[in-house]
Amino acid sequence: MNGLEVRGISVRIDGTLIIDGVDCTAPAGTVTALIGPNGAGKSTLLHALAGVLPLDVGADGPVGAGGPGDEGRPPGPAGIRFAGGDLLALPRRARARTLALVEQDAGTELSLTVAEVVALGRIPHQGYFADETDHDRELARAALESVGMTDFADRDVTELSGGERQRVLLARALAQEPRLLLLDEPTNHLDIAAQLTTLRLLAGLAADGVTVVAALHDLTLAAGYSDNVIVLSHGRVVASGPTAETLTPALIGEVYGVEADILRNPRTGRPIVALSPRG
Amino acid sequence: MAKKIWAVTLVAALLASITFAVTFGPANITPVEVWGSIAHHLGFGQSSLPPLRDSIVWELRLPRVLTAAAVGAGLALAGVVMQAITRNPLADPYLLGLSSGASLGAVAVLLLGSALLLPVAAFLGAMVALAATLLLAGAFGRITPGRTVLAGIAVSALAGAVTSLVIFWTVTGDSYREILGWLLGSLAGARWPAVGIGLAAIVVAGIPIMLSGRVLDAFAFGDTSAATLGVNVQATRWIMLTATALLTGAMVSVSGAIGFVGLILPHAVRLLVGPRHRMLLPLSALVGASFLIWADTAARSLFDPRELPVGIVTAIIGAPVFAALLARRRVNS
Numbered sequence: 001m002n003g004l005e006v007r008g009i010s011v012r013i014d015g016t017l018i019i020d021g022v023d024c025t026a027p028a029g030t031v032t033a034l035i036g037p038n039g040a041g042k043s044t045l046l047h048a049l050a051g052v053l054p055l056d057v058g059a060d061g062p063v064g065a066g067g068p069g070d071e072g073r074p075p076g077p078a079g080i081r082f083a084g085g086d087l088l089a090l091p092r093r094a095r096a097r098t099l100a101l102v103e104q105d106a107g108t109e110l111s112l113t114v115a116e117v118v119a120l121g122r123i124p125h126q127g128y129f130a131d132e133t134d135h136d137r138e139l140a141r142a143a144l145e146s147v148g149m150t151d152f153a154d155r156d157v158t159e160l161s162g163g164e165r166q167r168v169l170l171a172r173a174l175a176q177e178p179r180l181l182l183l184d185e186p187t188n189h190l191d192i193a194a195q196l197t198t199l200r201l202l203a204g205l206a207a208d209g210v211t212v213v214a215a216l217h218d219l220t221l222a223a224g225y226s227d228n229v230i231v232l233s234h235g236r237v238v239a240s241g242p243t244a245e246t247l248t249p250a251l252i253g254e255v256y257g258v259e260a261d262i263l264r265n266p267r268t269g270r271p272i273v274a275l276s277p278r279g
Numbered sequence: 280m281a282k283k284i285w286a287v288t289l290v291a292a293l294l295a296s297i298t299f300a301v302t303f304g305p306a307n308i309t310p311v312e313v314w315g316s317i318a319h320h321l322g323f324g325q326s327s328l329p330p331l332r333d334s335i336v337w338e339l340r341l342p343r344v345l346t347a348a349a350v351g352a353g354l355a356l357a358g359v360v361m362q363a364i365t366r367n368p369l370a371d372p373y374l375l376g377l378s379s380g381a382s383l384g385a386v387a388v389l390l391l392g393s394a395l396l397l398p399v400a401a402f403l404g405a406m407v408a409l410a411a412t413l414l415l416a417g418a419f420g421r422i423t424p425g426r427t428v429l430a431g432i433a434v435s436a437l438a439g440a441v442t443s444l445v446i447f448w449t450v451t452g453d454s455y456r457e458i459l460g461w462l463l464g465s466l467a468g469a470r471w472p473a474v475g476i477g478l479a480a481i482v483v484a485g486i487p488i489m490l491s492g493r494v495l496d497a498f499a500f501g502d503t504s505a506a507t508l509g510v511n512v513q514a515t516r517w518i519m520l521t522a523t524a525l526l527t528g529a530m531v532s533v534s535g536a537i538g539f540v541g542l543i544l545p546h547a548v549r550l551l552v553g554p555r556h557r558m559l560l561p562l563s564a565l566v567g568a569s570f571l572i573w574a575d576t577a578a579r580s581l582f583d584p585r586e587l588p589v590g591i592v593t594a595i596i597g598a599p600v601f602a603a604l605l606a607r608r609r610v611n612s
Contacts (some may be wrong), residue, residue, distance in 0.1 A: 095509065111553070120499065120500075273547060
């Protein structure tokens with residue numbers, strides 16, 4: 001299949017199992033929202049998918065070999081496949097040309113300009129000693145334009161607000177020309193208008209064939225803008241599939257411990273999640 | 280474009296610094312005579328200087344100036360790399376204890392009477408000191424710039440004390456002068472072998488570092504960010520820090536532990552051309568070379584005929600800059 005296919009991966013940090021045998025898929029050309037309460041392991045899962053956190057090789061042997069937790073799982077090796085290939089087997093630089101990760105709250109103390117930060121995204125495409133080409137500069141400029149930050153090109157990145165910096169880092173990821181874009185809370189620190197712009201940008205990228213996986217804590221944004229959801233709780237996938245069918249009041253109640261009602265947005269027809277405390 | 284002008288200007292400044300620093304001092308040697316002597320010894324034409332004055336240029340001042348240039352360039356490069364890899368604007372081979380570790384290594388083999396092993400022992404001393412500083416900083420909790428500097432001070436104090444003890448115990452006569460030379464740094468004894476060691480370190484470690492600008496740029500937003508840009512973070516960190524220890528060890532073995540060059544010059548050059556390493560690395564090397572040439576010229580001529588260890592001059596300039604950097608950090612965080 002095209003897109004992202006994850007089978008039976010676990011991640012252990014300092015001895016604690018944070019991701020516990022996750023299977024999930026994110027079809028190419030769609031936006032998949034990764035949701036779940038704080039501490040569910042969303043960020044850890046994204047870092048593992050990006051290949052920057054090592055997978056835990058379990059004591060139970062390979063997934064699908066009939067070990068515990070393998071019930072109902074077709075046989076096959078554990079791992080992360082993208083567009084039919086083993087993502088983690090790719091050489092680092094090739095992987096960096098395939099996928100980009102937008103971290104949450106990444107910062108720097110260096111007074112780089114916004115344009116210079118976006119240009120960092122071209123590093124995986126450049127030779128070790130090579131300088132930027134006009135092509136690199138054009139792609140960086142276009143990436144900055146697509147996040148609506150062109151006017152900030154010459155500004156010092158250390159002087160930007162959190163939301164502005166978030167958009168610059170998204171532009172840097174776009175300059176990598178990824179076919180798989182992983183985002184950790186991309187709407188954090190953003191104004192409401194900028195949140196909607198960012199999510200529409202992600203939908204546009206998906207329409208161009210990019211596989212987009214975004215961790216989102218705002219269920220209404222997830223409901224309004226994602227094609228699929230993966231619901232994570234305590235390091236396990238508790239539900240996944242098309243957003244409209246998966247994100248039910250019962251599931252939200254079970255995972256978040258609140259009462260939920262699904263309404264319709266009168267303008268877009270997309271679902272809205274109305275939350276109330278459990279009485 | 281402005282950056283290319285800076286590059287040309289700084290190369291010219293370095294050549295001028297070499298020429299004029301050699302003329303500085305008694306014997307009234309002119310710049311033309313300096314180049315005449317250099318040309319003569321390289322086999323082109325005849326020096327216009329009488330043999331005694333020629334040997335002042337060729338045997339004493341020129342090797343000392345060239346050693347200063349190599350040491351200044353090497354220490355500045357080491358500072359840039361350490362600041363980038365540890366994401367610590369206060370990182371510097373002196374503050375983090377590498378220079379003192381290198382001094383200790385060098386002094387230890389001097390006792391064994393093996394001058395050939397001097398740079399190797401200094402390199403090993405720098406590596407051990409670096410590892411000790413990073414381990415100690417980690418033992419305090421999360422590695423922060425402040426903790427790393429504190430750990431470096433502890434390592435530096437210990438290595439300095441042992442160095443002094445070893446010299447005090449073994450050198451007869453002028454031991455305090457020896458101690459000052461190794462702890463504060465001095466180029467007074469630099470002759471052609473020192474130039475050779477310094478330039479060899481620049482070629483072996485400095486030039487590969489200067490070509491690695493894009494990789495260091497990738498660390499701007501941290502290790503994870505560098506990894507997602509396709510950089511092998513662990514391997515790069517170890518290769519770069521080993522190269523830094525190599526540079527520091529080689530430089531310390533010819534000059535002792537000269538402080539603050541690696542700290543202040545990268546910051547000064549960032550103000551000129553910004554933080555991107557493709558320009559920052561070579562320009563820091565150029566400015567470091569010129570800076571140390573003039574610091575050493577001041578050290579040997581300010582109180583002529585008495586000579587200061589050059590480390591005193593660099594500390595008088597560097598310590599206030601260090602304080603200013605600390606103050607700016609407090610404002611930022």
